[in-house]
Amino acid sequence: MAAALLLLLLGPACGLRETGVFEAASALSGLVAGGSGNASRAWRDAELPVLLWWSEQLFPHFPGRSERIDCGAGASCLVTRSKRALAHRRTAALIFYGTDFRAYEAPLPRAPHHTWALFHEESPMNNYLLSQAAAIRLFNYTATFRRHSHYPLALQWLPAAAYLRAPPALPLATKNRLRRLGLAPVLYLQSHCQVASDRDRYVRLLMEHLQ
Numbered sequence: 123m124a125a126a127l128l129l130l131l132l133g134p135a136c137g138l139r140e141t142g143v144f145e146a147a148s149a150l151s152g153l154v155a156g157g158s159g160n161a162s163r164a165w166r167d168a169e170l171p172v173l174l175w176w177s178e179q180l181f182p183h184f185p186g187r188s189e190r191i192d193c194g195a196g197a198s199c200l201v202t203r204s205k206r207a208l209a210h211r212r213t214a215a216l217i218f219y220g221t222d223f224r225a226y227e228a229p230l231p232r233a234p235h236h237t238w239a240l241f242h243e244e245s246p247m248n249n250y251l252l253s254q255a256a257a258i259r260l261f262n263y264t265a266t267f268r269r270h271s272h273y274p275l276a277l278q279w280l281p282a283a284a285y286l287r288a289p290p291a292l293p294l295a296t297k298n299r300l301r302r303l304g305l306a307p308v309l310y311l312q313s314h315c316q317v318a319s320d321r322d323r324y325v326r327l328l329m330e331h332l333q
Contacts, residue, residue: 170200172212176229177219178203205229215239220266221248225257242266243275250318308332 170190175181181203183189188202199214207213208229213236216229220242232238240261246253258264265273280286292300310325 170198170212171214172207172210173199173201173215173217174205174207174213175201175203175219176205176216177222178205179222180219217241218261220244220252223249223252225251228260237262239263240266243278245313245317246319247317253318306332 173191181187183191183201187204188200190198191201192198200212208216215237217239218241220240221244223240223242238261240252240258240263242249242252242264243266246267251257252266263273264271265275267276268274269276290297312321315322
């Protein structure tokens, strides 16, 4: 899913490529990354845009602190978790992991050419700040559990779309028989209670309308 977010970012980021060779004393001069499938290959690229994972505890690329990503169709970038890259002219986007995002740690003032992206696949209770409109509007692109995200993650763990289209486990005749025995036609599961959305009260009200 992080790769899909990179694809969203590469569109605007690729427009920031430069043709000059960056200076030896630049913020990126010490970054050496392994290419996909070849961890031992060292390289430096003076043209690729840079994507900075600001939440460095989550860096889904390996090995080391930097990696080159080739997404096909000529779209490539350098991804790093080294905060030294923040001031570099080729750094085009910053990626934040929702659970670890703290407003007081945000790199402010924000550069006008920086794109901010949010990757938030965990419970909204982990960082309820990101459930507020004022906070979510800070990001140009989002990949979260919400269906209105640029790249929704709600169904990311489904094995395939066919999983949702598969025939029901019980035939309708069996369901009707169980219903006559007084069993509920709906099973509701949740991971934990007392969440900020107050969904427990909603479910209790919904139960009054189920027959």
